[in-house]
Amino acid sequence: MNMDGTPKRHFHEELDGLQELLLTMAGRVEQAVARALEAVAVADATVAADLRAGDGEIDEMESLIDERVQELLALHQPMASDLRLIITVLKVANDVERVGDHAVNIARAVRRMRKSSPPPELRELQEMGDVAREMLSDSLAAFVARDPGSAMRVHATDDTVDSLRKSLFRIMVTYMLEDPRNIGSGLEVLLISQNIERIADLATNIAEDVVFLVKGREGIRDMKNWADHDADGGEDEGG
Amino acid sequence: MATIHDIDTEGRPPALEARSLSVFYGSKQAVKEVDLVVPAHKVVALIGPSGCGKSTLLRCFNRMNDLVGSARVEGRVDFHGKNLYDDDVDPVEVRRRIGMVFQKPNPFPKSIYDNVAFGPRVNGFKGDLDGLVQDSLRQAALWDEIHDRLGDSAYALSGGQQQRLCIARTLAVKPEIVLMDEPASALDPIATQRIEELIYELKKDYTIVIVTHNMQQAARISDYTAFLYMGALIEYGPTDMIFTNPSEERTEAYVTGRFG
Numbered sequence: 001m002n003m004d005g006t007p008k009r010h011f012h013e014e015l016d017g018l019q020e021l022l023l024t025m026a027g028r029v030e031q032a033v034a035r036a037l038e039a040v041a042v043a044d045a046t047v048a049a050d051l052r053a054g055d056g057e058i059d060e061m062e063s064l065i066d067e068r069v070q071e072l073l074a075l076h077q078p079m080a081s082d083l084r085l086i087i088t089v090l091k092v093a094n095d096v097e098r099v100g101d102h103a104v105n106i107a108r109a110v111r112r113m114r115k116s117s118p119p120p121e122l123r124e125l126q127e128m129g130d131v132a133r134e135m136l137s138d139s140l141a142a143f144v145a146r147d148p149g150s151a152m153r154v155h156a157t158d159d160t161v162d163s164l165r166k167s168l169f170r171i172m173v174t175y176m177l178e179d180p181r182n183i184g185s186g187l188e189v190l191l192i193s194q195n196i197e198r199i200a201d202l203a204t205n206i207a208e209d210v211v212f213l214v215k216g217r218e219g220i221r222d223m224k225n226w227a228d229h230d231a232d233g234g235e236d237e238g239g
Numbered sequence: 240m241a242t243i244h245d246i247d248t249e250g251r252p253p254a255l256e257a258r259s260l261s262v263f264y265g266s267k268q269a270v271k272e273v274d275l276v277v278p279a280h281k282v283v284a285l286i287g288p289s290g291c292g293k294s295t296l297l298r299c300f301n302r303m304n305d306l307v308g309s310a311r312v313e314g315r316v317d318f319h320g321k322n323l324y325d326d327d328v329d330p331v332e333v334r335r336r337i338g339m340v341f342q343k344p345n346p347f348p349k350s351i352y353d354n355v356a357f358g359p360r361v362n363g364f365k366g367d368l369d370g371l372v373q374d375s376l377r378q379a380a381l382w383d384e385i386h387d388r389l390g391d392s393a394y395a396l397s398g399g400q401q402q403r404l405c406i407a408r409t410l411a412v413k414p415e416i417v418l419m420d421e422p423a424s425a426l427d428p429i430a431t432q433r434i435e436e437l438i439y440e441l442k443k444d445y446t447i448v449i450v451t452h453n454m455q456q457a458a459r460i461s462d463y464t465a466f467l468y469m470g471a472l473i474e475y476g477p478t479d480m481i482f483t484n485p486s487e488e489r490t491e492a493y494v495t496g497r498f499g
Binding site for chain 1: 450454455458480482483484490491494495496497
């Protein structure tokens with residue numbers, strides 16, 4: 001034990017290193033998302049290959065985080081905020097890694113879309129992408145700042161993305177009904193919107209993790225209660 | 240002001256309740272106006288850095304501090320509605336009903352059997368002594384290992400076995416509460432694990448208050464944890480809360496090892 005004047009310096013340095021690694025990884029993933037959404041905007045089919053290559057590196061970082069977390073848990077038996085931080089890093093790393101996968105999926109859909117007739121200009125898709133991207137960067141900023149308040153705002157924004165996706169769904173159904181030749185690109189657009197929606201969901205998870213990190217389990221309970229009050233109705237309608 | 244979280248006594252009267260309890264060694268105040276409710280059939284851990292007063296506080300609970308010449312106790316410790324420090328309370332009777340296990344195993348230089356039988360004999364026990372010794376050794380999870388050599392010297396046992404023998408000796412006088420002052424700190428990891436399992440078993444029949452230097456141990460075995468610092472109770476609440484999300488910064492600093 002090292003409580004009488006000797007803080008666990010070594011352990012806390014490693015903990016700082018772990019966070020840095022996560023933020024580096026998250027930075028790469030944010031870039032990947034930005035590039036994927038840009039590819040959507042300008043119909044750039046070449047981005048997919050780049051992102052696929054970069055995704056391997058992101059996966060490696062996640063494995064490294066897993067390993068370090070295991071080590072820290074086994075060797076130091078962390079408590080209280082240290083314990084919550086380690087759990088949070090593990091969960092956020094997992095979510096961030098999946099965001100990376102969705103970025104790759106989006107870029108691939110863009111590549112496939114090139115072969116069919118191009119879809120109409122889609123304001124909703126762009127807006128969804130912008131909102132999801134902002135949610136991701138806000139949730140990560142909330143993690144860095146340990147700010148449950150902005151984490152809660154990310155949580156609330158998720159509804160915007162959901163309703164954008166729903167209206168996009170209706171638009172695309174109409175578009176595909178107009179001409180069966182639109183079905184190929186129409187489905188790709190829906191696929192992209194689904195991936196964007198998942199990114200927004202994962203950003204929401206990260207925001208929840210930040211609330212847990214700062215306030216513990218009770219914070220999560222409070223947030224869920226608050227969200228339930230806030231968003232009654234608005235059930236899923238398929239897609 | 241200490242943060243005292245909800246202590247659920249599950250509808251039962253608490254086993255012990257300290258109120259504004261202070262202890263002075265001469266002019267030095269070692270325990271400062273502590274309020275602490277110990278729920279029945281629970282394990283309460285007292286943690287804190289060396290010299291924080293946790294052992295002194297523990298010793299108040301069965302008037303062990305009476306044996307320290309310079310110690311003076313103020314405030315009260317209620318046990319079955321009676322202040323342990325009232326003039327008409329017999330400290331010997333208190334120590335029978337509130338037993339104590341110490342840091343280092345301290346068996347008497349007698350046989351295993353006589354160690355366990357010692358307390359009941361002194362108290363004039365008239366029943367089935369063999370049965371009582373056996374029950375106590377079973378409760379202390381020692382019977383299976385030593386039942387065929389009850390006549391051997393207690394010193395022939397390993398350290399961990401000696402500590403369990405001391406627990407059996409404490410249990411033999413049928414206490415309601417068992418106080419433990421770092422009961423596993425002199426033991427190896429395997430013996431420590433056995434003591435921890437034993438504590439878990441014992442709370443069915445007893446209330447346990449344990450002082451430990453080992454925070455992981457407190458986290459593993461206790462239901463409630465009290466953090467003391469410089470004689471004051473800083474925070475007291477459910478163990479999972481104290482170790483995952485304490486309210487007081489000093490508790491946080493201590494359990495995360497940032498102290499100092």
